Amino acid sequence: MAFRFEVVKKDRFSQARLGRVETDHGSFTTPAFLPVGTQGTVKSLTPEELVEIGVEAILGNTYHLYLRPGHETIGRLGGLHTFIHWERPILTDSGGFQIFSLGSLRKLSEEGVTFQSHLDGSSHFLTPEKVMEIERVLGPDIAMVLDECVPYPSAYEYVKTSMERTSRWARRCLEARRETDPALFAIVQGGIHRDLREESAQTLVEMDFQGYAIGGLSVGEPKSAMLDVLEWTTPLLPESTPRYLMGVGTPEDIIDAVMLGVDFFDCVLPTRNARNGTLFTSSGKISIKQAQYAEDGKPVDESCACYTCRHYSRAYLRHLYLTKEILSSRLNTIHNLYYYINLLLKIREAIQEGRLLDFHQSQTASRGLETEFSGHFQST
């Protein structure tokens, strides 16, 4: 499959880059946020709504789709794009994060990982080669290598052993990859240890992947540790390939990580928060269930142009949330995803116009927050 990444512009004051990804299913600009479509649907929305919001690419979860409905079923029905009626780029994770979240339900060896399905307890054995086969059949535009995502905190020795195995698994994925397969991204591991992150990055870069993810973050470590890892890692990754920070994060995390050189993000935060009634606004988060919104005729955010803010009051959204109406999840998800997509749009405009540092500061100020970033930025 075709895959091309081009850095369009580099920021003068930070590691941020404006980029463009081209795939067989169209192109998208970076830095980009990919909404999570775990089970073949970005929860509650149609593909047309995602397009209207401005979403250019989404993520699918290999672990979930492998278990249900099964990658072979999806393959027989024309592949993931056709199955879910999404014509734009898709990135699939490898299932590593989900499998290693199973705890006692999985067992690891050099060959691969045995785990029990969270659905029916059935036993499964996945190897790097098998994951490549599953992703090939799903047919995304970008596939991820099988990795081990180590919990935080873990002993240094375990993190080292695991990172080295993840690198060996990455090589096996690369060797199993066929010319016609999706683009393949490696995943840098190494916990919060500088030497391990550096070793991981260097080893993987020598193998020459089409992109590099930074994994094993947003698993409970302090935010400063996450920024440390990015600061150590991104300079070791090739300028010419995309950098993907997996499973991150808050709007603040995203701005900070962009300034440290990250190009792709995915996170369930906007969609999950939406279903829980937590909405992002230009002046911070609000919880729509609060009594103060009972007769509030204003939109969620008066400066927002999303479908929800154009047509519905906070009072109606509160009513839908309290009555557990399905429309509540939909309208909240549209708003939160629009907030994220629009945030990334503003970040790209700021890079284009050479004012990302100002944008970072104005965002921090408008939320009345001190981010932990300042120190990191000054030291880079």
Add this chain to the structure above:
Amino acid sequence: MAFRFEVVKKDRFSQARLGRVETDHGSFTTPAFLPVGTQGTVKSLTPEELVEIGVEAILGNTYHLYLRPGHETIGRLGGLHTFIHWERPILTDSGGFQIFSLGSLRKLSEEGVTFQSHLDGSSHFLTPEKVMEIERVLGPDIAMVLDECVPYPSAYEYVKTSMERTSRWARRCLEARRETDPALFAIVQGGIHRDLREESAQTLVEMDFQGYAIGGLSVGEPKSAMLDVLEWTTPLLPESTPRYLMGVGTPEDIIDAVMLGVDFFDCVLPTRNARNGTLFTSSGKISIKQAQYAEDGKPVDESCACYTCRHYSRAYLRHLYLTKEILSSRLNTIHNLYYYINLLLKIREAIQEGRLLDFHQSQTASRGLETEFSGHFQST
């Protein structure tokens, strides 16, 4: 508020009529099916989707909206149309059906009905005058009188006593009605007893309402009893006002009732069935969760032009249902409502073209069903 009903064409072979309703929120053609928006939302859909499906008017439930968020809140936020972002006609029921479904939680007197909220047990007292006030504040285009919906079966004496009180309550509603209020429809009661239905209809018609509903059906009586009641009742209602069969029904019920002179329908069947994975097709109902659809790449109904059938396979709909995804309810609801709206469209075309009897027979044949209607039709 403006309200006008015009019979555009009468069917030669049955009691069916083609009609047109005009309101301050636009017009709609009859026979019409009004999807149910219990809590201020037709479950899972946006107003724009309803319009795309072809919905011209919807129903709101006074009982639910009175309890939550409260009619006064809705009034302060601009009325029901504004609150829920639906610009077309709305009919609100009176809450009678819901209150009388509460069983031991309510207590009846000549003055009105005391009941406990199903939400928090709080006590409420509703009179015909109070219901008129609530509906006035909600601001629909059509309001219903407060009635008692008698269970099936009930003793003749109780049905008679209740029907007479419902008529007295209807008069009080009419007396409480103001010039600027929504159009007011009375509700014919009387169980399955011909003399009581006739007395109810005659008494209410003398009061001169803007429309008449037939209530107390689809509460467990045999279908033949429902058709009997319609056959007795509709000829006693004015030709010049709409007739509304409350809470009915299956596609077969609707065709039969149209032939017996009914103009409006509302029912939760298409929307509730959708959420339970039961889908209407031109060859009968299907349950999308069945294993036979696991790799079925065909749409729900190859002859259907709805959004769901244009873009998604039975296999994907089955997957969404089994994974309990919100999109499952949405796509299924779109399909089922489209089926109903399209059925009514075909009924109207058949009346227009003088071939309703043929249409009735072809519908029966395509489902391989004997309906109970034939006998009823021949006897009219």
